Amino acid sequence: MPHPVVHTEAGAVSGTRSEGIEHYLGIPYAEPPVGARRFALPEPAAAWEGVREATAFGPTSPQSPYPGEIGKLLPSTIIPGDDILTVNVWRPEDADGAAVMLWFHGGALERGAAAISTYDGTPFARDGVVFVSANYRLGSEGFSVLPDAPRNIGLADAAEALRWTHRNIARFGGDPSRITIFGESAGGAVVAALLAREDLRPLLAGAIIESGPLDATTPERAARPARDIARRLGVPATAEGFRAVSPQRLVATRDELTANSTLIKAAPGFTASVDPTTLPENPRRALVDVDVPVIIGTNTDEYRLWDxxxxxxxxxxxxxxxxxxxxxxxxxxxxxxxxxxxxxxxxxxxxxxxxxxxxxxxxxxxxxxxxxxxxxxxxxxxxxxxxxxxxxxxxxxxxxxxxxxxxxxxxxxxxxxxxxxxxxxxxxxxxxxxxxxxxxxxxxxxxxxxxxxxxxxxxxxxxxxxxxxxx
Known part of the structure; x- marks a missing residue:
């Protein structure tokens, strides 16, 4: 059976088809964040010639597996490579004007990936939805507060993934006026942050926040993880200083700093921070006035995962x-x-x-x-x-x-x-x-x-x- 092909704005992609569902994996929505593009806002993916194979998940944001007991409960999927800013699409093969659901994974803003097997979009496509999942930059690469770099780069990636979905999803049989974004934990925080941005609300028909923190902090507080990493490495806490260090070394240094963290005594974590460009208002306040339907909820015993x-x-x-x-x-x-x-x-x-x-x-x-x-x-x-x-x-x-x-x-x-x-x-x-x-x-x-x-x-x-x- 020939592979199905969809023509996106940047070029054609070929996926796979199985039991009436088509899968398109690892489609770039932005350029790889390497070299000068590290610690910079995402740039939309450049056009390509011919048909790009979209049959495997793209690389994941630099990270390490969950340590200790929590690592036995939460899977880690780590795929090496630079082209991490990708989306994945599952669609019913006869989709036409279907509702769209865009998923943002959790992981405390420093772990996780769209490629985790539980996040397979087949059940959503089976039930008539065009399902999209997205990777975004994590940890030091995505949420460091540095004087010579934009803030909340990971949120900017998520915003670019949403814009890509709005521009391209009709080509996959989805209705761009019916996009619901949803996510769990840090993914729920990403959803809340996107809702808080007035420029993105016209792209949204609904949102679901599962166990997601709703508060953004000040840049001064959000800067602590990067400052601690820089101190441990003996480099300036700047984008220029961090670009001189490999992403893997930044991850390893962060692991050293958090090795003994517990629910009660934890090293400062990566958080979103209020910023005029990427997050103008604390989501906890902004959501009150957002005219978009929202599901929001939590689990009875959230805390029992961590210890x-x-x-x-x-x-x-x-x-x-x-x-x-x-x-x-x-x-x-x-x-x-x-x-x-x-x-x-x-x-x-x-x-x-x-x-x-x-x-x-x-x-x-x-x-x-x-x-x-x-x-x-x-x-x-x-x-x-x-x-x-x-x-x-x-x-x-x-x-x-x-x-x-x-x-x-x-x-x-x-x-x-x-x-x-x-x-x-x-x-x-x-x-x-x-x-x-x-x-x-x-x-x-x-x-x-x-x-x-x-x-x-x-x-x-x-x-x-x-x-x-x-x-």
Whole structure:
């Protein structure tokens, strides 16, 4: 069977076809960020002659595998090479005016790739969506704050991937007026940042933020990881200084600095920072006024991904006291969490407080304030693996209807309920197609969709502890 061919704005690409679905992998949306293009804004891909083969994923942004116990749960896919700014497209072979979903992977802004097997777009294309995934620069290459370089380069890459999708997706049978962007964790933060940009909103019909931090920090705070790397290497904390160091050496140095990080005691992480060009406003504030329908939600036990049960068992009420002082928590927080989680250990309560502060409280704050349609969910199904319960990233295998994927099995086990994956996956597609996922928009703390063995719409779970955090 001849390979299918699509003519993009830069040239023709040939993909593969299987069971009514076409795949086009590793299509460049920007020039390789090498040489003078390192630590610079992305440049749209140059045109090419002939037909470019698009049958394999492109190289991944420089990174290392997850270390230690978390590395046993989260897969790493690392493909060497320079041409990392690529997109991948899955489409029904008869697609014509289909809804489009553009996925941004997570990984704390320093790991992850569109090539991870769980992110295969086949289930979305099977169900009528044109699915796109994108790589973007990570870590030192994408989020260093340097005086002679643009800020938030990784976000600029994601913005360029969105613009490429808008310009080209009709050639793949997608409707450019029906693009929904979605992502998990750092990918959710990328989605929030793109929504915060007024110039990009006309390209968006909807957005889904899964467990994504909504806050951008100041350039001064965001500069700490690059400053620490430069100090360890003995080079200037400038783009010129970093260009003299290989991407692999920057990754290795970052690994040295974070070798002993824990949920409680972590080296400063890469973050987005407010910037006039790439992120003019903190997403947590900007999303309130964005007239784009949004699904936003979290998992019940986010924190349980990052440390083992044994590590949480070592935390005490005294640890919480130090945390409360550092985070300036209101009085009564410990009492509220103890009442809500009467059987939880101090470590489990600390984990819930930290992840509520990081993702759940901001999500609910934004949902309450928005006038545009906002749909809130909580993923609550408890994995039997390593007592993860409903940990961070667990929902991805369900959203992608990919419970048979090795990466999904690693976190959810081999007996996760397929009907839950069918339901969640269908809700995401229904939202992309209609702007309505099938449950009521969030109003007055009511009707959050709770995904579990039995999926139902319930009043906001644990509203009392969220109220205690905001007193």
């Amino acid at each position: 083992t049960p044994a590590a949480f068992a070592k935390l005490s009420r005294g640890t919480y006291a130090l945390l409360a002082l550092a985070k300036r928590l209101p009085r009564g927080v410990w009492r509220a969490y103890r009442a809500t989680f009467p059987d939880a250990s101090p470590g489990e309560i600390i984990g819930q407080v930290l992840t509520d502060l990081a993702v759940r409280q901001p999500a609910i704050e934004v949902a309450r304030a928005r006038s545009a349609s906002t749909f809130v969910y909580e993923f609550a199904w408890a994995s039997p693996v390593r007592d993860l319960r409903a940990a961070h990233a667990l929902e991805i295998g369900f959203v992608f209807d990919a419970l048979g994927d090795e990466g999904a099995i690693t976190m959810a086990g081999a007996a996760a309920p397929p009907e839950l994956a069918t339901r969640m996956h269908a809700d995401w597609i229904h939202f992309a197609e209609t702007r309505d996922p099938g449950w009521p928009a969030f109003r007055d703390d009511t009707l959050v969709r709770r995904y579990d063995t039995v999926t139902e719409d319930v009043p906001l779970p644990r509203a009392e502890v969220l109220a205690a955090l905001t007193r």
